[in-house]
Amino acid sequence: MSTRTSHRRPGRIAGLAAAIAAVVGLTTLSGPGAQAADNPYERGPAPTNASIEALRGPYAVSQTSVSSLAVTGFGGGTIYYPTSTADGTFGAVAVSPGFTATQSSIAWLGPRLASQGFVVFTIDTNTTVDQPDSRGRQLLAALDYLTRSSSVRGRIDATRLGVMGHSMGGGGSLEAAKTRPSLQAAIPLTPWNLDKTWPEISTPTLIIGADGDTIAPVASHSEPFYTSLPSGLDRAYLELNGATHFTPNTSDTTIAKYSISWLKRFIDNDTRYEQFLCPLPRPSLTIEEYRGNCPHGS
Ligand code: 9J3
Ligand code: ZN
Numbered sequence: 001m002s003t004r005t006s007h008r009r010p011g012r013i014a015g016l017a018a019a020i021a022a023v024v025g026l027t028t029l030s031g032p033g034a035q036a037a038d039n040p041y042e043r044g045p046a047p048t049n050a051s052i053e054a055l056r057g058p059y060a061v062s063q064t065s066v067s068s069l070a071v072t073g074f075g076g077g078t079i080y081y082p083t084s085t086a087d088g089t090f091g092a093v094a095v096s097p098g099f100t101a102t103q104s105s106i107a108w109l110g111p112r113l114a115s116q117g118f119v120v121f122t123i124d125t126n127t128t129v130d131q132p133d134s135r136g137r138q139l140l141a142a143l144d145y146l147t148r149s150s151s152v153r154g155r156i157d158a159t160r161l162g163v164m165g166h167s168m169g170g171g172g173s174l175e176a177a178k179t180r181p182s183l184q185a186a187i188p189l190t191p192w193n194l195d196k197t198w199p200e201i202s203t204p205t206l207i208i209g210a211d212g213d214t215i216a217p218v219a220s221h222s223e224p225f226y227t228s229l230p231s232g233l234d235r236a237y238l239e240l241n242g243a244t245h246f247t248p249n250t251s252d253t254t255i256a257k258y259s260i261s262w263l264k265r266f267i268d269n270d271t272r273y274e275q276f277l278c279p280l281p282r283p284s285l286t287i288e289e290y291r292g293n294c295p296h297g298s
Helices: 012-024 033-038 049-053 109-114 132-148 168-179 222-228 253-267 271-277
Strands: 061-066 077-082 090-096 118-123 156-166 185-189 205-210 235-240 287-292
Touching (some): 077 109, 090 168, 090 253, 109 118, 109 253, 118 132, 132 156, 132 168, 156 168, 168 185, 205 222, 222 235, 235 253
Parallel strands (some): 090 118, 156 185, 205 235
């Protein structure tokens, strides 16, 4: 680049190039600052298949317990968060357990997702028999507590939030997304709900079903939920192979890798993860079926 400081008008070619660069959003930055400048929400190193399958991601994780007595609208829980404050704020996700279950049933997702660069709140519900609509309201109350009152509120970007849940908690995550379109991602896990149709949702949604689920059979739950989402929405349906209703209750690499990719792609706008979502994953020993729209964000 020239260091001259003359103020002559740029030539037509240079002027045209500058105009194109401005429109296309090209930047002349290079080095470590370039990625952050391109996408302010991106966190962590470039992903690989191994990094999204790993038991832990690049961030060390701390946790803090939230007593049910200290909150209203949900039953307390555990917050898992990257220990370091060197990378600025993170997106956040609240996760609800299913019918009769507590946060322990989805606890494995806390450190697994937080270590990739999210604040993760695994919650207890007010009672273990709360129905999906109540679980949806409780997920939203938990996010509000997390971003407004919790001890880690300063570590969170309150505009970049998501919801997950198992079974009736997964049904609750659909309810939460329907109620609050500002949510950036939803991932229902073997979701259960009496409401079979979700055309109101505008949040990018990854529905994970299990081929052997006899409690929330995919034919009457995950599949109609997916099909009823708007066709133009960023949506996907992952049917786990050789899995049951309770597969989301223990550490599962297929659930983890696609959940991480979905949260990164839509909460962080991190297109480095698009490679794991598009082209659509093929059936395998762990994937019975995968449906979705590609590319995302179009
Ligand atoms: O949260 C769940 O596991 C829902 C499945 C269920 O027991 O529904 C029957 C009422
Ligand atoms: Zn409906």
